[in-house]
Amino acid sequence: MGKTIRWGILGTGTIARKFTTGLRVLDDAVVMAVGSRRQGSADEFAREFDVPNRHGSYEALVSDPEVDVIYIATPHSLHRDNALLALESGKAVLCEKPFTINRAEAEEIVAMARAEKRFLMEAMWTRFLPAVTQARRWITEGRIGDPRLVQADFGFRAEINEEGRLFAPAYGGGGLLDVGVYVISFASMVFGTAPDRVTGLANLGETGVDEQAVMALGYPGGGMASLSCAIRTTTEQTARIYGTEGMICLPNPFWSTTEATLAIAGKAPETRRFPHRANGYEYQAEEVAACINGGRLESKIMPLEESIRVMETMDQLRGQWGLKYPVE
Template identity: 55%
Template sequence: MTKVVGRDKVNWGIMGTGWIASQFARDLEHAGNAVKAAVGSRTAESAEKFAAEYGFARAYGSYDEMLQDPEVDIIYVATPHPLHKENVLACLEAGKAVLCEKPFTMNARQLEQLVEKARERKLFLMEGMWTRFLPPITQARAWIAEGRIGEVRLVKADFGFRVGWEPEGRLLNPDLGGGALLDAGVYPISFASMIFGEQPQHVWSTANIGQTGVDEQFSVLLSYSEGRSASLNGAIRLNLSNEAVIYGTEGYIRLPLFLAGKEAYLHVNGQDEPEKFTDDRTCIGYAFEAEEAGRCILEGRTESRTIQLDESLEIMKLMDTIRGQWGLRYKSEINR
């Protein structure tokens, strides 16, 4: 267990210096319980540049050096998908708490090993599903809990964008875990899991496998108990509406740009105008998951109640099932 007794802040380390690492580092300014302690990269030059730009106290030219820093409490793993398992495992073996960028791992088998290790070592571990903590989504969950839209029957959620044609780039390269499902589709799939609070009974899906061998777009239909369902879409070569709608027997909730939007609309049957929620945050939104991870550690908890490890594992199993329907496997996950 990471020792933070008597403290009100946690010391963060970041593993990796790419785009997502920079987004998270920038947002740590807005996390009230976070201290920018260290950054680790594969080269000293990259780490030093990152630390200077984002205000981290120490820079390390290797991940192992950062893991040996006794002042680092928790590490945000921001490396490419295929490296998540070995990187998170190294952090846990070094006694560090971990927030891992999505997707947690390449498959459920890998994640099972990480969950087992975290529980064995009594260390905090959480999937970096930052959307769970955004104020509009938190508000939507509150409206549902209050019964404002009655019984939820249907969820529709899309996330897709058109990336440029770069076959060797991360999104289109199978060796880097590219494809729409792992990169974009995990968001609507996790969203449906959050809303229904259970995993589907039946799964139907289709995908367009592109020239490089990764899924460029997909559609999934999920059926749950009592006739409830979810219709989900993802893409990396197609711009989608990127909207989520939750339909209930007494109304519906609409989340424009649900990944990063600042608004939520409650439409109640019989009311002419929707109730609008507006989030006035100045951060991107990663600060909220960082604060949650910090709270858990400061309170001595090893999991977040908002996204527990068992749920993350079920979501990964579902994505394994979906990819299995397409016959899509990655070299990096074979025998791992």
């Protein structure tokens, strides 16, 4: 086991609570500090999770000398500013998905991490789940032959709230950045390169953001991805990878899956089960610890260039849909 990593949680909303719950099962992690815009929220969070250092501003949190890594758990539109703040203060950063709201912002934080020589990673936690690691292993071993087609969907039904982060353009609202990022990143993981054809259709709803979208991506060599996302319609949330020799299925919800099935023509399907140790968010934190303890500034499993590439794909889709955020 490496050195214990001291975490600082930036923001006290829904995902901050889930991630902190995941962190607490790890032997090499301690939740040392929390920072909120309001001291009261930091105090409440600290009481709930037994966190020693509690700060009433993000600036105070990133200046805490007892913190090694900042976990950014704010709305998408704030990821850039919060990541820059933490990196400039000399902290490593794990930044919630989507990495930022567009490619330009992603490039900016990556450039800052490189300039400051600090670790940075997008919290694309699905990629680190043991069931997804198993799927990657089957692909690498050639068990499904050449991957040709990825099918994945992530749709859920939320009530419209013009001011909330899911529907407000000012927060980078819409299904694409919130859940479309999972299916696009999943296809990117399978094909390991940028798509050379990107096309999609979206319904922009009354608040101006995409409520439902279908996307078709083409990769060099002929691989394809057929993807969908929604924030007003619940869909199955399954991912399948079809290869020349067989198929891998990550059942619903694939984004937090605990099992993977390998189906090869003429053979009985093989299902492997991997119960989470906590809630699934712990595996990405293990990767952060392994990288930091190994002196690595980025993850090989979720590389920075790939996070930028995923943002670029989403920029292209939004360009086709005429969806721009106020800061753009």
